[in-house]
Amino acid sequence: MNIPETDKKRVVIIGGGFAGLHLAKGLKNSDFQIVMLDKNNFHTFQPLLYQVATAGLEPDSIAYPLRKLFKGSMDFYFRLAEVEEVVSGDNKLKTSIGEILYDYLVIATGTTTNFFGNKELEKNAMSMKSVSEALDLRSLILQNFEKALLTSSIEEREALMSIAIVGAGPTGVELAGALAELKKHVLPSDYPDLNIDRMKVQLIEMSDRVLPPMSASASEKALKYLNELGVEVKLGEAVDSYTDNKIKLRSGNELYAGTLIWAAGVKGNLLNGIPESSVERSRYIVDRYHRISGYKNIMAIGDIGIMKTDNFPDGLPMLAPVANQQGAHLAKALKVNWDMNKLKPFEYFDKGVMATVGRNRAVADLGKLKFGGLMAWMVWMFVHLLSLVGFRNRLITFFNWSYNYFNFDKGIRLIIRPYKKAE
């Protein structure tokens, strides 16, 4: 890897997501040598992936080159690599670009889509956890519309135009809302020879309400917004199978959709070499100082870790603010070398949760303050704009949002690389 051996302790961070980024920022120009490994050369702003998939934002405005972010940092080394194994006995990592020793190892690999072992769904459904998956989704939705023009079967045409989303968490709700807006404002003029009224946007949720992690009032409002936008919400339903545009639900009911988006679960990107005993629900069990159970110098932060606190006995939620705060806290822990006189156990400062459904429609639970509508939507936009990495990305996103808002448009409906289904 050509990384110099120095007197400094080496911290290897796997993953340049929210957690890894905040840790590396916290350690910038400190007494550590920092090595960051990621399989992409950019940070992805995951909360806005759904806007890439629905032609509202270009992929390049929610991705930020990691090298640019750490420009000028002392003793910072980025390498494009995939990690194959942790050999903790030797304080060593095996990777796609060779081996590397560490003094401290931080796993911040996040999560990937969880199909819970259903191979058929894994093959036929789309996931949306990376920029290229979001681009594939954008392509497939548009390709299906182009295909719908060609068939003489009304049933097939309607299925090709229709989309089903499994899982009504924030991702599912935001996707459903954005697709409903495409249906309302964009697709009728793009496809004048299709009857867009027959397009269905269907949201399938196993529990009895949308946005299950949010307050009851947020769920209620979000459901109302989804209904207003024409989204067909199926609560208390789960998907058994999906082939040839047909979705079989556990209840026996059937739905049709040319595109099925799976937003119903995630699992941690676990690494080889860390035993099962340190894992719970596919994530690493960590103490309040981010150390993985059974290790002193291997830590996990962000979604890949499961940290239980008094307020969150089941584990902290998998949210960007948790990852950010954990990254910053771990930087402090490393700098004071876990000196308990100088370090308090990690406590999540809960700023609240928000989800947007469509223009002027969002819901927010900010502590005891629960509100919706235009106000929540504006707060949502403001917070997301400020959280984007980089001035360029913020300005381009702001411009796109303004443009889309005033023109009722989502301008980036390009099939740059057609999606080809894996065989």
Place this chain on the structure above:
Amino acid sequence: MNIPETDKKRVVIIGGGFAGLHLAKGLKNSDFQIVMLDKNNFHTFQPLLYQVATAGLEPDSIAYPLRKLFKGSMDFYFRLAEVEEVVSGDNKLKTSIGEILYDYLVIATGTTTNFFGNKELEKNAMSMKSVSEALDLRSLILQNFEKALLTSSIEEREALMSIAIVGAGPTGVELAGALAELKKHVLPSDYPDLNIDRMKVQLIEMSDRVLPPMSASASEKALKYLNELGVEVKLGEAVDSYTDNKIKLRSGNELYAGTLIWAAGVKGNLLNGIPESSVERSRYIVDRYHRISGYKNIMAIGDIGIMKTDNFPDGLPMLAPVANQQGAHLAKALKVNWDMNKLKPFEYFDKGVMATVGRNRAVADLGKLKFGGLMAWMVWMFVHLLSLVGFRNRLITFFNWSYNYFNFDKGIRLIIRPYKKAE
């Protein structure tokens, strides 16, 4: 294809490039039914592809959805399709999505990279004629830098960092200039552990000057600019082979580069079914009314046609303005049904040629006015901004250019989909 049969005559346009676009615009809401076929659902602004390849612009700002462009047009049908054969006896096209009859057929398929039969170069060199090829190029250049970090061989490292461009036409010169600026302003801080001074940007040209189609004074100025930027220009040289990062030149000299970009020739995207007798130098011979030699209702416009005029006895140059003007002229010809009282033979109104080398450095031949430097660069930017399709694209491009100018940056250095060499 589900395109209704009407009383109107049907014009089938193959290709949504400059020529096809201007023809379709000219025929908007006329007495024809228009069917446009393209293998992409967007128009590509080819003159700026090199900025996508060099991380200066996002792909989405030089691509424009064709459906959006013809929103609200009467009797306009777009279909995503590849044409397989022209059956002119039956006035019929065979395509990837079925057959279609035409009254008039307009071939506006443009050109593709011409490797002149060298299979090895075709496999190992990169071309840059489409958005996805430009993205592949961006990925490969960045991937090679990541790889350069890993090798312990100095020779290999320098080869991986180095880039060679074959062909010093506008594309080659503009690419070389943009890469030299990446070398100067961006890569040193992105790769502090590489010695970027050892990166070579090499421009190989068979003739004895750069920009051979332009004036002698433009060639001279462009060469001076390229030298100032540190581009190594090899004139009177041609490439014989390229394997394992080694370029063998016809003179026997050798160069090294991890990326070889082939901008040394194009050939027409010819269709099956039109005989060789209508083809010259891989393009369709057309009369001054765009009709392909031997046909009355099959026309060719833009780069795919070769039209000879008194001022251009070898054929008009392959430039966007020619394509634009031909598209508009053919629309007129169709509307007056080739009534020679109302139609003059096509005449190219030559607005001049420009090429940009780098910031504040461009050359322009505008009629008798030949100039360079800051003024030419500003004119170049102004003309290209105005020529971009769509307000959104213009504004985002303008913002990117301003941002890049003031920050000496090219911010979009993302490897979103790694480039994998074909086997």
